[in-house]
Every structure is written in C-alpha cells, then in structure tokens.
Amino acid sequence: MASSTIYALLLTVSLSVSLVSPGTVIEDLNNLKPPPDFNSTIAENCQTNPFHRYCNATPDDLHEVFKSTIVASHLCNVSKNPNCVETFSKIDLHNQRNAAKLYLSFTFFWKYCPLSITTIDLSNNSIQGNFPSDIFYCSQIQALDLRLNGLSGDVPIQNFSTLSNLTFLNLSYNYFSEVKFQNEQFFSRFNSSSFISSGILPDHKEFKMKAVFLLFGFPVLVIVMVTGLGWLCFWRPDFLPRFLRRKHKFTPSMLRAATDGFSRKNLVERTEEVSIYNGQLRDGNEVRIEMYKETISRKNHKKFVQECKILVQLSHKNLIQVMGWCQNRRMRAVVTEWIDGDHVETWLSVTAPPWNKRRKVIRGVIEAIYYLHEEWPEITCDLKTTSILICEDGEPVLSRFKVDAHKSSTRKIFKLGVFILEMVTNKRAHEDFERGEASFVEWVRINHPDNLEGVIDMRMKKTTHVIDQATEAIALGLMCTNLPGAEQPSWEQIYI
Secondary structure, rough: OOOOOOOOEEEEEEHHHHHOOOOOOHHHHHHHHHHHHHHHHHHHHHOOOOOHHHHOOOOOHHHHHHHHHHHHHHHHHHOOOOOOOOOOOOOEEOOHHHHHHHHOOOHHHHHOOOOOHHHHHHHOOOOEEEEOOOHOOOOOOOEEOOOEEEEOOOHHHHHHHHHHOOOOOEEOOOOOOOOOOOOOOHHHHOOOOHHOOOOOOHHHHHHHHHHHHHHHHHHHHHHHHHHHHHHHOOOOHHHHHHHHOOOOEEHHHHHHHHOOOOOOHHHHEEOEEEEEEEEEEOOEEEEEEEEEOOOHHHHHHHHHHHHOOOOOOOOOOOOOOOEEEOOOOOEEEEEEEOOOOOEEHHHHHHOOOHHHHHHHHHHHHHHHHHHHHOOHHHHHHHHOOOOOEOOOOOOEEEEOOOEEOOOOOHHHHHHHHHHHHHHHHHOOOHOOOOOOHHHHHHHHHHOOOOOOHOOOOOOOOOHHHHHHHHHHHHHHHHHHHHOOOOOOOOOOHHHH
C-alpha cells in the first residue's frame, strides 16, 4: 500500500504501514493490522503535539485511529497531494463520484481529520441527501466546495461557527431548503456567488418570474377566474356551492343539460301552450320541466317571476313542489318535482279504479283546494283530469296552478264540482258533450236522482255502500255547479 502518515504526522507510523503490500482502500481496511509499536507511537506524537484529534481517543478507539491513517493515505494520494509523507493539505475529489461517496462514508476518518488539511473539494459529484455534517470535524479548513451536487434539506448554518478559518464556501447548484430567517453574520462572511441556485437564498431569476407573473400573469388569471365565475353564475350555477347559487333560479343551460338538449326521449307531453320534459339535475334530483311557448311582454315576464316566487312557497302533500323557474327573452319554464304516475284521465280510463280509490282522490283534491283557499287565496288550480297526477300511494297531486287574484271563489267551486262529477261518471265534460261543462252538468241533473246508477261509471262494482257514497258525491258536485243565483256550499262545508 502507498506510504501514509498519521494525518501528516511522524514518519514512524508511515513507514510501518508502508511495509504492507499495496491494495485498495477497502482491502487495506479489511486486511491491515496496526504495527506493534502503533500505540507507543501515538503516545509519543501526543506528547510532542497534544492538539492532534486522536490524542483524546480511548484505547478502545485506537483501531479506528489506525483505520483513519489508512484512509488518509489513500485519500491523500487520490487528491494528488505532492508528498503524502510530508504533507496532506487538501482533499480534492472534484468530479470523482464513486470516490467521493466512498470517502464520505468513513466517519472515523473525519472524526480524526488531519490538522494539515485546509481545503475540501467535493464538487460535481451528484452527492444525494443532507449536508455532509462529518466535514465539520475538520474545523481548521479554509475552503469548502460542495457545488454541483444533489444535496437537499436544511443547511446547519449554526455549525459553521466552528469553522473559524473558513474564508471560501461554495454551496451553489444544490437543492437546500431556503433559509427563512437569514443569519446576517453567516451570509456576511461569503459573497452571493457562494449560494447561486442553492435553494438557500431566493433565486433572482425565479424572483423575476414571480414579478412577471404578478404584473402580467396574475391579472390574466384574475380575468380568467372572473370570466369563469361569471359563466358559472349566469349559465351553470349548479356547479357552484349551494350557498353561492340563486335559490329557485334555473338557467337555460341548466335545463338543457338536465334534458339532454331537450331531446325527444325526454319529451313527456306537448300541447299548443306547453311542452313538458322529464329531466335530471346535476345533483341527481329528477324534475318535471314545463316549457311555455307563448311570447309575452317584458312586463308580463316580471309578473311571471313574481308568480313563481309565490308558487315555490306552497307546501302541501297534494300539491306538486315547485322547485323554481327559468326566465329570459327566449325561454320561460317552471321546474317542479318529478312524480312517477299517470294523470287522472289515463288512470280512470285504463285502470277503472274502484270507488274507494276515487274517493281518496276526491278527498285529496278537496284538501289541496281548501289549503290554497285558507293560505293562498290568490292561487287557482287547473282542475282538469289531465293536470292531476296519481302517486304510487294513490294520493292525487295537483300539478298546474297560477296566481289569479281576480278569479272568483264561485268559479273555483264550480270547477271543483265538475271534477267531482267527472270522477264519479268517468265522463269528460269537454270531450263527451257538445257544449262542454254546461251540457255535462245538465246531463247529470237530468238523471238525478232517478237514474243515478246510469250516471255512475258502469265499470265500478256497485254495492249498496258504493252507490250511497257515490250519490253523496254527485249531490255535492251538483251543489258546487249551481248556476248563478243558486246557493253554493261554502269551502268549510265542502271540506267537512
């Protein structure tokens, strides 16, 4: 093995180690043993110069001291020091990746770092991990170069106080953590070139990029965000958190998305006045959307919105829940809950329900009408059999109503009477009779009370009990349809 010194110490140890045949540093560490006079030589050296680091070693540490002399010998030669027997002034492992990683792993060498070393160069070696803190054992060094590596984490700035002779430091081009609270005393010792792209100080280029972003990018980002938020608010507010939405207000885009672009498969019914669609909102709720075709004035648009604001407040089991509305120059719609079930007209004609189910429907409609009379007298319902839906539990749900403060109570009671008669007879006033409601009511009166079995729907099973109750219903219906001048029952009498 190449001759070595005990940290550039006495020739005695160097000569004793040099008697062994050369080999790699690992082989020498594994194979070489301390010479017989090693301990005494150490003792003599410490008497001459007690400042050597190994002078404080215990007898148990002497084997590590010996290993450090082996590493020192190899490292001195690798670093191309001119005469490793006489001097070991620098550790130069610049661009020697394998060697740098190997020698950094020898903690025992750094623990007994030779006092002669003044320069450590470990640059351009792609060393990973944290700052190599073992270097701080070499407290006498004057220059330390760790640039062009992959070091990361915090730099132990406080430990540099032990390197009182250090005048040159280069930590550039690493990935250290930025020092949040800068130590002025530390940074005043070295110039800014010591920390270029090290991560310790803010990068000037990065700062410029941030400044450019703040001056130009940030305003653009704000504009994009405001534009996007505006688009959400005015076209698709259902993407916003619920507390940011306008309650009960639907947009055309929301309804278009809910109905798959108002596709034919979602079209439930179409008349001259309205198109009814089945839709599904973004939150999963299934809805019924009534699209009105009539073009109205701006004044009437405002009236429409005011009416809808009233309708969304209705709350009764036999009234469909109005969830909101859509209103702009090209679209006018009311959005309600979706109810699976046929309307009364289909229900009567197809299923021929027994009297007890018809009676339940009549009772539910009367309860809903009485609720409106008591709580919302300005609201009228469309009591056509095509406007009343039947739920799965057999309860009727009135699906169409509007605000009409001018419609008289007499007219409302008359419409209820016609509906009751239609439920008992399974006749359609506007379809089965030439003069509509008037002819229909007249036909019932002609057959009352002598031919009531001919008036009652023949498909029903007519027990005595059924005939009695149906007769009472017909009597109530005829009372409600009394012509002007005749006495109609009050709402209280009807409800009871």
